[in-house]
Amino acid sequence: xxxxxxxDVVIVGAGPAGLSAACRLMQQAAEAGQxxxxxxxxxxxxxxxxxxxxxxxxxxxxxxxxxxWQERGAPLNTAVTEDRLYLLRDEQQALRIPDAxxxxxxxxxxxxxxxxxxxxxxxxxxxxxxxxxxxPGFAATEVLxxxxxxxxxxxxxxxxxxxxxxxxxxxxxxxELHARYTLFAEGCRGSxxxxxxxxxxxxxxxxxxxxxxGIKELWDIDPAxxxxxxxVHGSGWPLQGESGGFFLYHGDNHQVVVGLIVDxxxxxxHLSPFExxxxxxxxxxxxxxxxxxxxxCYGARAIAKGGFNSLGKAGFPGGxxxxxxxxxxxxxxxxxxxxxxxxxxxxxxxxxxxxxQEASGTDLQADFSARxxxxxxxxxxxxxxxxxxxxxxxGSTLGGAFNLLEQRLVAGKWPLTLxxxxxDHLQLQTLQESAPIRYPKPDGVLSFDRxxxxxxxxxxxxxxxxxxxxxxDPDLPLxxxxxxxxxxxxxxxxxxxxxxxxxxxxxPLRLQINSQNCVHCKTCDIKDPAQNITWTCPEGGGGPNYxxx
Amino acid sequence: MKxxxxxxxxxxxxxxxRVKADHSDVDLANVKMAMNPFCEIAVEAAIRLxxxxxxxxxxxxxxxxxxxxxxxRTALALGADRAIQIDTPDNPESLEVAKLLAALIQAEQPSLxxxxxxxxxxxxxxTGQMLAALLDWPQATFASAISLSGEQLEVTREVDGGLQxxxxxxxxxxxxxxxxxxxxxxxxxxxMKAKKKPLEVKTPAELGVSLKAHTRLIKVEAPAERQAGxxxxxxxALVDKLRNQAxxx
Numbered sequence: 080x081x082x083x084x085x086x087d088v089v090i091v092g093a094g095p096a097g098l099s100a101a102c103r104l105m106q107q108a109a110e111a112g113q114x115x116x117x118x119x120x121x122x123x124x125x126x127x128x129x130x131x132x133x134x135x136x137x138x139x140x141x142x143x144x145x146x147x148w149q150e151r152g153a154p155l156n157t158a159v160t161e162d163r164l165y166l167l168r169d170e171q172q173a174l175r176i177p178d179a180x181x182x183x184x185x186x187x188x189x190x191x192x193x194x195x196x197x198x199x200x201x202x203x204x205x206x207x208x209x210x211x212x213x214x215p216g217f218a219a220t221e222v223l224x225x226x227x228x229x230x231x232x233x234x235x236x237x238x239x240x241x242x243x244x245x246x247x248x249x250x251x252x253x254x255e256l257h258a259r260y261t262l263f264a265e266g267c268r269g270s271x272x273x274x275x276x277x278x279x280x281x282x283x284x285x286x287x288x289x290x291x292x293g294i295k296e297l298w299d300i301d302p303a304x305x306x307x308x309x310x311v312h313g314s315g316w317p318l319q320g321e322s323g324g325f326f327l328y329h330g331d332n333h334q335v336v337v338g339l340i341v342d343x344x345x346x347x348x349h350l351s352p353f354e355x356x357x358x359x360x361x362x363x364x365x366x367x368x369x370x371x372x373x374x375x376c377y378g379a380r381a382i383a384k385g386g387f388n389s390l391g392k393a394g395f396p397g398g399x400x401x402x403x404x405x406x407x408x409x410x411x412x413x414x415x416x417x418x419x420x421x422x423x424x425x426x427x428x429x430x431x432x433x434x435x436q437e438a439s440g441t442d443l444q445a446d447f448s449a450r451x452x453x454x455x456x457x458x459x460x461x462x463x464x465x466x467x468x469x470x471x472x473x474g475s476t477l478g479g480a481f482n483l484l485e486q487r488l489v490a491g492k493w494p495l496t497l498x499x500x501x502x503d504h505l506q507l508q509t510l511q512e513s514a515p516i517r518y519p520k521p522d523g524v525l526s527f528d529r530x531x532x533x534x535x536x537x538x539x540x541x542x543x544x545x546x547x548x549x550x551x552d553p554d555l556p557l558x559x560x561x562x563x564x565x566x567x568x569x570x571x572x573x574x575x576x577x578x579x580x581x582x583x584x585x586x587p588l589r590l591q592i593n594s595q596n597c598v599h600c601k602t603c604d605i606k607d608p609a610q611n612i613t614w615t616c617p618e619g620g621g622g623p624n625y626x627x628x
Numbered sequence: 629m630k631x632x633x634x635x636x637x638x639x640x641x642x643x644x645x646r647v648k649a650d651h652s653d654v655d656l657a658n659v660k661m662a663m664n665p666f667c668e669i670a671v672e673a674a675i676r677l678x679x680x681x682x683x684x685x686x687x688x689x690x691x692x693x694x695x696x697x698x699x700x701r702t703a704l705a706l707g708a709d710r711a712i713q714i715d716t717p718d719n720p721e722s723l724e725v726a727k728l729l730a731a732l733i734q735a736e737q738p739s740l741x742x743x744x745x746x747x748x749x750x751x752x753x754x755t756g757q758m759l760a761a762l763l764d765w766p767q768a769t770f771a772s773a774i775s776l777s778g779e780q781l782e783v784t785r786e787v788d789g790g791l792q793x794x795x796x797x798x799x800x801x802x803x804x805x806x807x808x809x810x811x812x813x814x815x816x817x818x819x820m821k822a823k824k825k826p827l828e829v830k831t832p833a834e835l836g837v838s839l840k841a842h843t844r845l846i847k848v849e850a851p852a853e854r855q856a857g858x859x860x861x862x863x864x865a866l867v868d869k870l871r872n873q874a875x876x877x
Contacts (some may be wrong), residue, residue: 082817091719124640197658214816238813251813299649332657335648375646523856537660539642624642626658
């Protein structure tokens with residue numbers, strides 16, 4: 080029998096959505112003179128350890144949550160000074176898109192280049208000062224239900240379980256965290272959120288969710304090349320035929336962040352997002368800044384980019400999904416932080432109202448939905464609804480033109496809605512249908528191999544624990560994925576977790592899962608063509624230890 | 629019996645250490661910090677003595693800025709009864725730490741002090757020894773086993789080529805080696821309870837110690853990067869390279 084603890088609200092995940100919800104709950108309780116017990120569990124070893132984002136940040140939600148964010152020292156240190164958008168034509172040439180042809184959603188005046196990791200650490204401090212209990216290093220691994228099917232809370236994972244399932248010395252069983260309401264803010268493709276979406280059929284009627292894999296590096300560059308606030312975006316080479324785009328932001332302290340987002344609806348199984356990113360950095364548009372610099376950190380994370388059309392229901396009996404867990408990212412702006420924060424704020428207001436008038440039996444979903452529809456978040460996501468589908472359906476040139484015209488002429492306020500209903504994992508073509516792609520070898524200066532990259536994510540998992548990547552059919556990777564797609568997990572995993580190897584000559588091929596390399600990006604859970612891989616939470620505290628990512 | 633255990637806040641062992649661009653020090657900006665692993669072992673040893681009914685109170689002490697209270701709370705969550713932060717700028721020298729601890733120990737009067745054998749940031753391996761000398765107490769360093777009968781402490785040490793067993797009379801100081809124990813996980817309810825346990829802040833002035841730097845950090849450099857290997861065609865070529873290029877045979 081596990082121990083249990085009682086809270087008013089339990090929040091899973093200390094990211095922008097979860098912490099904004101926690102802060103807003105406590106603010107309301109303080110205004111109403113009530114006491115409220117709010118707990119946040121976070122699987123990373125500290126708040127911010129698993130946070131990875133570009134990031135160009137829009138302040139709107141932050142200003143609502145903390146109008147005095149400047150006095151409180153929120154780490155918004157670098158205002159955007161210039162936006163540039165490029166179309167890379169090949170490995171040398173690039174076309175700079177004139178500002179007049181850039182969709183307004185990609186202009187960033189008034190925004191800041193930030194480290195989302197640092198912003199979230201700051202939000203964590205604000206939350207703790209407001210009385211929120213934050214528990215980093217504790218992974219929620221199980222949804223708990225009341226007998227009537229209402230969500231009762233979550234359980235944290237057992238600590239000290241050996242790979243064979245036996246209990247190691249120091250075994251510590253998980254704890255049941257019971258709450259009147261539970262908010263799930265695990266980020267894109269959360270492992271518990273995925274179960275809840277199935278359990279309560281939350282995505283009924285919505286388009287399939289769409290995803291991208293974002294791979295990012297943090298560089299220290301030559302101070303002479305550093306232009307604080309310069310924001311560079313682009314697309315094209317080396318992703319011909321598949322959609323995605325790169326970013327390069329100049330932050331503070333002579334640091335730049337550089338990354339590539341590859342849409343996970345890609346077709347060619349030969350595509351390797353990791354190697355495409357390494358190749359991308361050789362392009363003069365990027366190497367102009369990176370040359371002479373030093374790579375400090377590496378990481379990757381999937382993003383949910385389906386937007387408005389893929390938004391399912393957020394509410395279920397006993398709680399809500401918030402932030403990227405529910406898909407609130409605005410892909411037209413390539414921004415999800417302010418929308419995640421806003422969804423957290425709205426959820427906190429919904430839950431606080433329910434807590435204070437519970438006798439009347441509030442319908443959480445109906446109330447949240449009403450608040451959502453009355454908010455700027457709804458307007459923003461609605462107006463951006465065609466951006467992704469236009470790019471997917473019409474290609475980047477025509478789709479880009481469509482987006483420009485839609486944003487410039489009608490601001491998204493016309494009845495036309497483009498849909499993209501097919502799930503990303505169904506888009507993969509077979510080897511026979513696809514042209515091979517050859518990537519250059521890393522030069523060790525601008526481009527690197529997977530292992531030296533994963534090393535810089537500071538990822539670590541307690542060894543001797545059960546593998547957290549579960550295969551529904553352990554034979555499927557070799558029997559189906561290998562002949563059809565040359566097991567694409569070998570290439571889409573940005574951390575080198577999946578390897579098809581032969582232990583010795585004349586022994587059969589086998590799939591080796593290096594689960595200790597995992598950076599918790601969730602791509603394998605999303606892109607496996609047979610949906611054979613389920614990402615579950617490893618022992619709390621494991622995973623990357625990102626600094627200011 | 630009162631046990632005093634020391635705790636140091638250091639760069640987390642999972643983090644890849646990076647040198648600042650100006651080589652003035654290691655870059656700790658935005659880096660995850662944690663309790664020194666040898667101190668975790670020290671805390672675990674103290675808690676086990678308490679669980680065995682030998683220790684009656686476990687006091688955790690850290691020297692540094694207010695940020696080290698985070699590691700003291702971890703010690704409290706693991707089972708220490710109360711904590712003391714001696715408030716100094718970050719990274720005081722080993723000798724200064726030993727002097728501060730010695731002054732605190734005069735006031736606290738523990739029967740046993742357990743420290744980690746070294747901290748993983750600067751690898752000094754000095755504070756425990758200096759502290760024992762300042763207190764004029766018996767010391768047993770690099771302990772891999774501890775047992776206590778009456779006033780006699782028996783400590784097994786790992787030495788080159790075997791084990792050495794020492795018998796010490798209390799009060800005494802022990803520094804921990806890696807194999808002394810395997811630290812436990814702090815449970816969630818205990819982390820909550822730890823927030824309410826007493827944590828006292830003392831200044832060097834209150835302890836009658838004035839801090840003085842005896843050493844100066846001049847420069848920190850990252851180790852030279854390993855060069856990529858090459859393949860040689862024949863044994864002769866290998867021998868030639870080993871003899872004439874590497875000069876190892």
